[in-house]
Amino acid sequence: MPATLAGKVIGVQGSTSHDSYLQDKYAKSTVRQYPTIDDAYRDMVAGRVDMVLYDKLAVYAWLQTDPGKCCDIAGPDLNDPAYFGSGVGIALRKGEDDLKKKLDTALDTIMADGTYAKINAKYFPFDINRPQ
Numbered sequence: 411m412p413a414t415l416a417g418k419v420i421g422v423q424g425s426t427s428h429d430s431y432l433q434d435k436y437a438k439s440t441v442r443q444y445p446t447i448d449d450a451y452r453d454m455v456a457g458r459v460d461m462v463l464y465d466k467l468a469v470y471a472w473l474q475t476d477p478g479k480c481c482d483i484a485g486p487d488l489n490d491p492a493y494f495g496s497g498v499g500i501a502l503r504k505g506e507d508d509l510k511k512k513l514d515t516a517l518d519t520i521m522a523d524g525t526y527a528k529i530n531a532k533y534f535p536f537d538i539n540r541p542q
Contacts, residue, residue: 411485415439421450421459428463431493455480463488467538483536 416438422429424443432441442459444450450462455477462469466487472478488494502510520526530538 412436412438415461418460419458421453421462423447423450423464427493427495428465431488431490432463434493451477466536467534470534470536 412435415436417440419440419442420432420436421442421444422432423446429441429443432439442450442453444453447462447464447468450459450464451472453459454462461484466483469483473481473483500513502513517526520529526539
């Protein structure tokens, strides 16, 4: 996809994994860094950038706002572990073994019985359990 976006202006929040990814992979595009993602979104609405790269769930939430109605999610999910890790997680204090066991059991249960899929489908048109 980098060749496809050659010459395009891509907005990104600076000093993030998304910024690093763009700097390394999209040398033929203009990467415009912003202090916040909201600044990047504003420039996209104003037509000063061609696209914005950010977390898919956050982008989806923004698309539900009035300013976000101008835009849509495009392209494949980015899942390069060197930049984006292996997914999201739940942080617990060390020693919270009982809580960890309860969370693991609850997550396994809702994944197995279809509850997770029903909740996901109610709120998102894509599987949020896949790497973003």
